Amino acid sequence: MTPAARLSAAIDLLCAIENVPRRPADATANAFFRERRYIGGGDRRAISGLVWDVLRSWRRLHWHLRDVPGGASPRLLCGASLILGGQPMEHARTLYTGERYAPDLLSSREDIALKALAGRELTDAAMPRAVRLEYPDWLDPRLEASFGDALETEMAAMEGSAPLDLRVNLLKGTREKALAALRRESLLANPTELSPWGLRLDGRQPVTAAEPFRTGLIEIQDEGSQLVVAAMNAQPGERVLDFCAGAAGKTLALAMTMENRGQIVACDVSAQRLEGAVKRLRRASVHNVERHLLVSGDKWIKRRAGTFDRVLVDAPCSGTGTWRRNPDARIRLTEQDIRELTFKQGEILDRAATLVKPGGRLVYATCSILSDENMQQITAFLARNTGFELVPAGGDVLPETLREQSHFALTPYRNGTDGFFAAIMRRHPA
CATH class of the missing domain: 3.40.50.150 (Vaccinia Virus protein VP39)
Incomplete structure (x- = not known):
């Protein structure tokens, strides 16, 4: 898929997520891709990555787009996420070509909104703390009760993506056997520090298609x-x-x-x-x-x-x-x-x-x-x-x-x- 086609699919997926707000986004995404089996694995990861970047930055993106008439649409949220995530302004805006498989051309309102993001950072010092750290305003006193002075540090650590943790099934073999089996599948894992049964991989990787998962030697578990x-x-x-x-x-x-x-x-x-x-x-x-x-x-x-x-x-x-x-x-x-x-x-x-x-x-x-x-x-x-x-x-x-x-x-x-x-x-x- 072209970058423009990936952007168009990400906008469609974000629309689908917004249409069922009480349903978990991963369930909506799974259904979305099941209905579009023609989308390959690399494209799925790229589309999901953009959508999840938007979801992780939801309050900050809306803060940047707060003055847009009509509010922040999925089209604007995806474009803003690309620009504030480091893509050149002109490159992000030119993905909206209106051609086949690409998003429709930007309206003048949308174009003005995206141009206004030039030179900005995703996180702005003027943002309220709950916006900057991506949690609901009403949750602030509860997080204070949980973390006290460490609230900002703890919540900042929640903003990134999680690693993929596995548990070795000792009924089937040892951690060393599992590591070797994963290496044969070009999946490089490291032992976890706290659990003697655990292995950790960076990011999302196709573990469920690997032989050690299919045979029950490993399970996905944080x-x-x-x-x-x-x-x-x-x-x-x-x-x-x-x-x-x-x-x-x-x-x-x-x-x-x-x-x-x-x-x-x-x-x-x-x-x-x-x-x-x-x-x-x-x-x-x-x-x-x-x-x-x-x-x-x-x-x-x-x-x-x-x-x-x-x-x-x-x-x-x-x-x-x-x-x-x-x-x-x-x-x-x-x-x-x-x-x-x-x-x-x-x-x-x-x-x-x-x-x-x-x-x-x-x-x-x-x-x-x-x-x-x-x-x-x-x-x-x-x-x-x-x-x-x-x-x-x-x-x-x-x-x-x-x-x-x-x-x-x-x-x-x-x-x-x-x-x-x-x-x-x-x-x-x-």
Whole structure:
């Protein structure tokens, strides 16, 4: 595709994303490219790259285009992103040729708006802090509560793109075997610093087409998510519950730590997500997992009260810790979302706690950086459930500094991972 055709496709994709604002952008992009299979891999990456640059710079681009009559359209946002990202002004403007596969010619209004960007930088000192750091204004006090004086440093680290992290499936082979297998596919990875199971690649790479992925030797999983699994410290032969399992990413890692021995029950309220786990479990050669769909009025929880050695609550959350991967989530998030999520998290945590046997472990985790969803949630839970207490994570997988902690928060700036929180609790022995 020509640069003009790529720009035109990026504008179309951004329009598609704007048309379904509550749908994750990656889901819209996947559907967009499925309907256009003629677009090759290199072109897909270039088109997605431009759109994701726009999403990462959403508030700053709108600030620069704030005086444009009619607002900042996808056409202007893409052009502004190119210019403020370093492309020569004249080159970016001449992509709007109106020829076949190219964007329509710029209107006089659009041309004036793009010309006004000459000599500007994407980030301007005059921008309000929330605009400069790309988060909603109403989130400012919550981020202050989470980070204090480190807010600007932490949020600046959230602006870039995330690396691609993999977890080696020890049921299939070692980290060294996985590294060698990836090298044979011209995929150069390095061991992660915190997780002994992790590998890291720069940027998006075609890992899912590689032989080590197809055979189940590796899984895509952020290093922070791997450390949440390590905090469970699940042992072979135990009975373990993944209460909000989704498509079973952490379930797979738990099965690995348990050496495929014992029993894991993967629960979720979505039949589609649980069904999607089947292929992953089979590919990873995991044999000790039972899936259970949680439905309204289900007696399953009551009948299994106090029967699990370890329970993981990977709670539904704002996903603020994954903003490097999902920059569109910054745009969609509302205060009402936070209120609804924190209420739901408390309910889920209370229900899951009833399933922990005396002396058993309960781990609460989110991919959020907000105190509302993290430590505040734990403080409230312990006040309601005096039979539980925070305990050190322990084990021999977590870094020593984390083993001594009863809860930890990971961030891109401090740890190089997505933003994750985990709290480790024990139910008092009978």
